[in-house]
Amino acid sequence: MGSIPKVLATDEALALIERLKNRYGPLLFHQSGGCCDGSSPMCYPRGEFLIGDHDVLLGEIGSVPFYMSAAQYEYWKHTQLIIDVVKGRGGMFSLEGPEGVRFLTRSRVFTDEEYRLLKDNGELPL
Incomplete structure (x- = not known):
C-alpha cells in the first residue's frame, strides 16, 4: 500500500491468519477503538462485517485487509501497528x-x- 507499512504482522500472526483463511475463506480485520474487545484487532469472514464510510484501510497482513475506525486511526496515525498473537x-x-x-x-x-515520508506521499493527513 505505501512505502512504509502502517500495519505488519508477526510470523505467529501470519501463521494463524493462514490457518483461519484455510478454514473460513477470505478474511478482514477491523479495529474499532471501542471499549473492551473493540480496541482489539478483530478477524471476520470477509463480507460478514460491514466496512463503514469512516473506516480507514491501513494495509494488508497476510493478504488480508486491515481497517481501523477513523476515530481510532486519529489516535494511532503516528504509529506502525504490529499485529501479534498471544495465548x-x-x-x-x-x-x-x-x-x-x-x-x-x-x-x-x-x-x-x-x-x-508518509505525509509527503499523501499517506497521512497533513
Whole structure:
C-alpha cells in the first residue's frame, strides 16, 4: 500500500491468519477503538462485517485487509501497528477465539523521517 507499512504482522500472526483463511475463506480485520474487545484487532469472514464510510484501510497482513475506525486511526496515525498473537481468549466474535489465542496490537512510533515520508506521499493527513 505505501512505502512504509502502517500495519505488519508477526510470523505467529501470519501463521494463524493462514490457518483461519484455510478454514473460513477470505478474511478482514477491523479495529474499532471501542471499549473492551473493540480496541482489539478483530478477524471476520470477509463480507460478514460491514466496512463503514469512516473506516480507514491501513494495509494488508497476510493478504488480508486491515481497517481501523477513523476515530481510532486519529489516535494511532503516528504509529506502525504490529499485529501479534498471544495465548488467551479475545473477542468473542473474532475468528481466532476457538484457537485459545487472540490477536494483539503492538505498536512503535514512526521516526520523524518515516512520518515525513508518509505525509509527503499523501499517506497521512497533513
